[in-house]
Amino acid sequence: MQTTFSPEQLQDPAIQRSNEILRACVHCGFCTATCPTYQVLGDELDSPRGRIYLIKDMLENDRDPDPLTVTHIDRCLSCLACMTTCPSGVNYMHLVDHAREYIEQRYRRPWHDRALRWILARILPYPTRFRLALLGAKIGRPFRRLIPDARLRAMLDMAPKHIPPVSRNDDPQSFAPQGPRRKRVALMTGCAQKALNTDINDATIRLLTRLGCEVVVARGAGCCGALTHHMGKTGESHATAAKNIRAWADEMDGAGLDAIVINTSGCGTMVKDYGHMFRNEALAGDAARVSEIACDVSELLVELLPEGDPAFTRNTAKSEIAGIDAPAIPPEGQGPVVAYHAACSLQHGQKIKSAPKDLLKRAGFRVVEPADSHLCCGSAGTYNLMQPEISAKLKDRKIRTLEAKAPEIIAAGNIGCMMQIGSGTELPVVHTVELLDWATGGPRPPALDRDGTSAQSVPMLR
Template sequence: MQTEILPEFLNTPEGREADAILRACVHCGFCTATCPTYQLLGDELDGPRGRIYQIKLVLEGRTPTRVTQRHLDRCLTCRACETTCPSGVRYARLVDIGRHHVEARVERPWNERWLRRLLVAIVPYPGRLAPLIRLGRLARPLLPAALRAKLPIHQEAGHWPESAGRRRMLALAGCVQSVATPRTNAAAARLLSRLGIDLVEVSEAGCCGAVAYHLDEREAGLAAMRRNIDAWWPEIEAGAEAILVSASGCGAMVKEYGELLAHDPSYAERAARVSALARDPVEVLGAEDLSALGTLGAGLRVAFHSPCSLQHGQQLKQVVEPILERLGFVVTAVPDAHLCCGSAGTYSITQPELSMRLRDNKVAALESDAPEIIATANIGCQLHLAGGARTHVVHWLELLDEAA
């Protein structure tokens, strides 16, 4: 694609990056076939090709409007288009740049501004989020059905095995997962302990930075990344061999620390090292001899929902299902497994109507082959699907832990 990006923008690192991404696009339209919002709305401007064209025009000097902003807001950043693209267009990075450019030029209505500020001020902080969740549980009978469906059921984490001086990995506690489903990381610690690996959470590490960064509070997002790097660095220097990130959405973000902090001379080298150490649990378990776990599934029928951040963001496709089958579970068929469930970070809050339609479609697909349980790999998907499914939804690590 030919571009004529404004010189003042083209002379910046981000401008040159955007130009290179735009020039890689041949406008073939293959991406529209796998775009969830294009399938729902049938509007070219609500598909990747249309959004790329809108971003191109803005970077070339056209004044963006609320309509431009709305079409970019509707993008889930699920990255299914990147999986489909024959030219390797880095769409997610381009849409981050485009949104940032539009955000600086188009004022949002006051209700949208306050909602986004509220999300950035609360969601990344477990100490602020946990009391609200507890209050919500107490008031559950009085809440509207839509809000009631978003409340996670209380769960106990269970015991966390003591470190035994063996191989050592770090675990990201995260923000929402640490208060909504604390059992997930504890389950990972118990499973890895059986494989001879100590899993350790560093208390100073928190939100991965994705919530703020993707709501265009870039500095807050980058600050969260730097805090995590500082928190993990002594353990990395002491020999921790990996950073296990059990929420695939957070994992996709941690794997991009090196890129996002590449121009920070104080953090660039360490950020690249952290990204290189980041692992999804499936990458860790897939590399281990799992015979110590035995045959756990006993024929239990499981529908696995592969989060977009796993299959498209991290490009880890069809990797959990073979492990489940190897451990004795029966993995059921899921039509259109490449499509997003509609969670997409804060999307279910900022775009509730589209999100619910996507969720209902995904739940129907997951339940179509009569599973006894639904498993996934991301906290956002887990909570979102649980609000609309008749079948119990768990993280797949919890599924293994409960069967062990």
């Protein structure tokens, strides 16, 4: 794609980067085939190609964003399916991130939009505040019909029925490995996840220590910054990310780290991009070091559990399956049926596609996938709160295709997807790591009991 930025404009590193991305686009339109919003709305401007034209026009002309441009950029999920599809390697993620920052700086939104974004930015990244908000949502849910704003109603609808107690495992500390230490890793405990589902971090710590890892929860680490980053609030997101970089750099320079483990794939995509985000700042070196060793928990587990490793068969406990005394790990093809939902941030953002499924299969689960496994469920961070109508359509379609596989359990690697899908199905939705922890000697995932899953249809693997 030809661009016409002036030499003066190209002195700006952000414009320079966007120019590189724009020039890589050959406007072939392949991206429209996998864009969820284009499939739902059928508007070219709600496709990556259409948004690229809007962004190009806005940046080249150095003009203030207009409502039309803002509307179509806001509708983007940042699912990054377009980046998987693109034959030219267009880094749409960095381009739309720049556009959002530009809009935030130069466009004055209606007061109710500004208020909602301010509230989300002040609550979601802070677990204690978020817990209080969830309690308030439970109280307010019976009155949802009296609320005129669909986005506020969506916030009430998304609040979980069960709010878990605070887990002290999320406090700064170190967990010793069981047996000889193989690795020393930092676990990113996150922000919203600590308020929504403490079982995930607990299962991750149990599993990694069982496999010989010392697990460190670094003092000072917290929210990855993605929630505010995707609102274009770069100052806030960079301040949050900088705390993580400093906390993990201190650990790397102290006792050392072999990996920074992340079990929320949306956060993982963000942390792996810290090197780019801070490339022109004083923290550039440490940010690059952090990004280099950041990994999704499934990536580390593939390394810790190579093919042929006996970890999945060490536990000889028995369980009752339809009256038969069965081994802890059922023979292949006889375990619980798990529908695996591939989070966009994992399969498109981090290009991790097979590892979680392969691990589940090796653990004895029968893994199935929906027909539209490449498409977003509509969660996308705060998208389901700010674009509830589009999000609801994507959620309904995803649940239909998951349930069409007749699973007993739905598994995913991202808390946002879990909450989104869980709000529309009666099936238990758990994190992949919870099932792997269960299969290697950990407790049965609590969600299976809360959702009334029978012991006969889902045998205990421990």
